[in-house]
Amino acid sequence: MDAVGMRPVILITGASGFTGVHACGHFRAAGMRVVAVCRRLERCLHVSDETVVCDITERQRIRQIMRASKPDYVLHLAGMNDVRTSWNDPVACFEANVLGTLYLLDAAASLSQSPRVLIVGSALGFDPSGDPPRPTHPYSLSKTLQTLTSRAWSHLFDLPALVAEPTNLIGPGGSTGLCGLLAAYIARWEQGLTNEPFQVTTLTERRNYLDVRDAVAAYETLLRAGKAGALYRIGSFELRSIGDVLSAFAAAIGRPFPYVNLQAPPRDPDPQAIPSMGPLLDIGWAPRIPFAQSIRDLMADARARHSRSS
Amino acid sequence: MDAVGMRPVILITGASGFTGVHACGHFRAAGMRVVAVCRRLERCLHVSDETVVCDITERQRIRQIMRASKPDYVLHLAGMNDVRTSWNDPVACFEANVLGTLYLLDAAASLSQSPRVLIVGSALGFDPSGDPPRPTHPYSLSKTLQTLTSRAWSHLFDLPALVAEPTNLIGPGGSTGLCGLLAAYIARWEQGLTNEPFQVTTLTERRNYLDVRDAVAAYETLLRAGKAGALYRIGSFELRSIGDVLSAFAAAIGRPFPYVNLQAPPRDPDPQAIPSMGPLLDIGWAPRIPFAQSIRDLMADARARHSRSS
Numbered sequence: 001m002d003a004v005g006m007r008p009v010i011l012i013t014g015a016s017g018f019t020g021v022h023a024c025g026h027f028r029a030a031g032m033r034v035v036a037v038c039r040r041l042e043r044c045l046h047v048s049d050e051t052v053v054c055d056i057t058e059r060q061r062i063r064q065i066m067r068a069s070k071p072d073y074v075l076h077l078a079g080m081n082d083v084r085t086s087w088n089d090p091v092a093c094f095e096a097n098v099l100g101t102l103y104l105l106d107a108a109a110s111l112s113q114s115p116r117v118l119i120v121g122s123a124l125g126f127d128p129s130g131d132p133p134r135p136t137h138p139y140s141l142s143k144t145l146q147t148l149t150s151r152a153w154s155h156l157f158d159l160p161a162l163v164a165e166p167t168n169l170i171g172p173g174g175s176t177g178l179c180g181l182l183a184a185y186i187a188r189w190e191q192g193l194t195n196e197p198f199q200v201t202t203l204t205e206r207r208n209y210l211d212v213r214d215a216v217a218a219y220e221t222l223l224r225a226g227k228a229g230a231l232y233r234i235g236s237f238e239l240r241s242i243g244d245v246l247s248a249f250a251a252a253i254g255r256p257f258p259y260v261n262l263q264a265p266p267r268d269p270d271p272q273a274i275p276s277m278g279p280l281l282d283i284g285w286a287p288r289i290p291f292a293q294s295i296r297d298l299m300a301d302a303r304a305r306h307s308r309s310s
Numbered sequence: 311m312d313a314v315g316m317r318p319v320i321l322i323t324g325a326s327g328f329t330g331v332h333a334c335g336h337f338r339a340a341g342m343r344v345v346a347v348c349r350r351l352e353r354c355l356h357v358s359d360e361t362v363v364c365d366i367t368e369r370q371r372i373r374q375i376m377r378a379s380k381p382d383y384v385l386h387l388a389g390m391n392d393v394r395t396s397w398n399d400p401v402a403c404f405e406a407n408v409l410g411t412l413y414l415l416d417a418a419a420s421l422s423q424s425p426r427v428l429i430v431g432s433a434l435g436f437d438p439s440g441d442p443p444r445p446t447h448p449y450s451l452s453k454t455l456q457t458l459t460s461r462a463w464s465h466l467f468d469l470p471a472l473v474a475e476p477t478n479l480i481g482p483g484g485s486t487g488l489c490g491l492l493a494a495y496i497a498r499w500e501q502g503l504t505n506e507p508f509q510v511t512t513l514t515e516r517r518n519y520l521d522v523r524d525a526v527a528a529y530e531t532l533l534r535a536g537k538a539g540a541l542y543r544i545g546s547f548e549l550r551s552i553g554d555v556l557s558a559f560a561a562a563i564g565r566p567f568p569y570v571n572l573q574a575p576p577r578d579p580d581p582q583a584i585p586s587m588g589p590l591l592d593i594g595w596a597p598r599i600p601f602a603q604s605i606r607d608l609m610a611d612a613r614a615r616h617s618r619s620s
Contacts, residue, residue: 059401090466091369091416094459099409106401126462129439132539133462141462145455149404152436152443152451156400229442 007033010223011069011115013056013104014077016043018175019120019212023075024048026216035069037078056100059107066107073223074117076104079146082176083124083139090138097142098149105153105161117161118223119150123208123233123275125165151229160228166215167208167235167275170294172301178242179209179295182249183302186257191306197258201265203243207272208235211289221285233275236287252295317343320533321379321425323366323414324387326353328485329430329522333385334358336526345379347388366410369417376417383533384427386414389456392486393434393449400448407452408459415463415471427471428533429460433518433543433585435475457541464539472536476525477518477545477585480604482611488552489519489605492559493612496567501616507568513553517582518545521599531595543585546597562605 010027014020015036024047028034036048037056045051050069054061056078066074079097080086086093101119108117125144126135135141147163154161170179178200185198218234226232240248250256320337324330325346334357338344346358347366355361360379364371366388376384389407390396396403411429418427435454436445445451457473464471480489488510495508528544536542550558560566 091412094412095409098455099405102401102404127439128458129437131541132465133458134465135462138466141459141466145459148438148443148458149451149455152445155442155444156448156451231441 007031008072009033009035009069010073010075011035011037011066011071012048012075012077013037014079015048015051016040017077017081018173018180019169019215020044020077021047021173022171022212023077023216023219026213026220027075030220032073035065035071037065056104057095059103062103063107063110066104066111070111070113071115074104074108074115075219075223076101076117076119080139080142081122083137086137086139086142090141093138093142094145097139098145101146102149102153105150105157105159108161109153109157109159114159116223116228117150117159118219118226119146119161119163120219121147121150121163121165121231123165123167123235123272147231151231154229162222162226162228163231164219164222165231165233165275166218167210167272169212169215170209170298171212171289172297173212174301174305175212178207179245179298180302182245183295183298184306186249186253186299187302187306189257190253190303195258197260199260199262200242200246201262203246203261204241206239206241208239208274209245209291209294210234210236210287211294214287214289217288218280218285221280221283225283227279230279232280233277234280235275235277236291237274238291239272239274240291248292248295249299252292252299317341318382319343319345319379320383320385321345321347321376321381322358322385322387323347324389325358325361326350327387327391328483328490329479329525330354330387331357331483332481332522333387333526333529336523336530337385340530342383345375345381347375349388366414367405369413372413373417373420376414376421380421380423381425384414384418384425385529385533386411386427386429390449390452391432393447396447396449396452400451403448403452404455407449408455411456412459412463415460415467415469418471419463419467419469424469426533426538427460427469428529428536429456429471429473430529431457431460431473431475431541433475433477433545433582461539461541470538472532472538473541474529474532475541475543475585476528477520477582479522479525480519480608481522481599482607483522484611484615485522488517489555489608490612492555493605493608494616496559496563496609497612497616499567500563500613505568507570509570509572510552510556511572511574513556513571514551516549516551518549518584519555519601519604520544520546520597521604524597524599527598528590528595531590531593535593537589540589542590543587544590545585545587546601547584548601549582549584550601558602558605559609562602562609
């Protein structure tokens, strides 16, 4: 609780990231006092009550922040969330995603009153019981180790920590996923700043997309009512091909735009599936924002960003 | 190869530990040039060709040592190998066993000619596909994460790294396992330095024991002929109850000694099994030292240590 004892306190790591900015706004609107831990001060100052700049691998600093803020809830979004960067520096990816999470859990467990902690993993994890284990990239390895460590820590130290594994999050805010890049491209193309077609590597690969605002609502549901030690998969009820995504953007802007299919081999050979979400639906969450709405909001945001930066 | 190109080079971490001292002697006798990486210089100076003091979590130093020695083989024994210590400092246990191994693998992969690397895990790991995952202690968590990381790294970076999971290693050299503690107790009791009975918590718990010298021979077999990315379980073909172990010591010294059964609840609720060793037996290894011989050698060593220290 905060100083006057009226609002629960939530500590959000990675608060300046794509999901983090949405999460800060969401939990503040839900009546919580938001302590934002971030690496880029300017992006989360306006949506949080307190803002602390900290790298998640600074163990002592994490402990100090935890002790000073005494949160009721912790939402852990910080980490390296990019497959390509994980190939360039796999050790840094492990340190950010696995070691950083361990430091956070250890700091949470050191409080006299343990906060409820939600660790956000990824649907891109791999099966750790495979023989041999075959992650597709260092990012996948780091996210599965993060999940395993978190659930095991919950079991070993009786810490109310749980794990969410979202699929591809989309929506306003400038993500670096396919939809975010496509929206930014179209905003530039609309203003005549590029004539090159947008490049995709396949039209048929199918993925599961969820609006980031729905995901943040799921995180609140889990922080309030999820089961300690459990893993919750989060997504929407549809798979969409890259071709479907391109069509949805064309529909949102009311005309076709240029793209080219490079027909490269898939980077993630494992096909995505619609996640089983029974346990999460049972505690009251469901995806609410239609895909077309996500795309419209994304385009409006991309145009606004573009006109600000040009 | 070493300077004159005659001997393959093996880098052994944890060289001053119980297994490490045996490993240094074994690989030197097998004609290799031994580079010992250890934390206690005095214990491995006499069994190695080069000795370097280094903590396994010093990333840059590990890289420097790897580049300077250009090993053909790496045997990774360093780490925190004690269940009780893992409860006292679970973060340090993770850093030593998981992060340290990652630094070693990364350093090995950075060489132009990758060495063959054997990571020594533990039979006390847990099932990472359990829902929820339930390691028995932080040590168990760290060893399973170490194993997963090593095999995944081998897959991702095409590094010839493999994993051995030995059961309880026994033999001369002052281990801190049950047999080592029992031998040290008997040596003191024989000299009249204690009248207290030796304490055990159960007589019926059954474990698998392997002579450390057989284990080191298995490590050589695996380094020479094991399959990259694979996991090899190592042990003997018998399970022995604690009661059997006490009887074997009484037989070795020719008379009964005092002990008391505290009948405490077991610390490791999972019963040990005889490991499946088919793939290792297929490439030419088998346990050769009988249990009674291990115990006799252990007692002779404990008496010699005791008379030196008294």
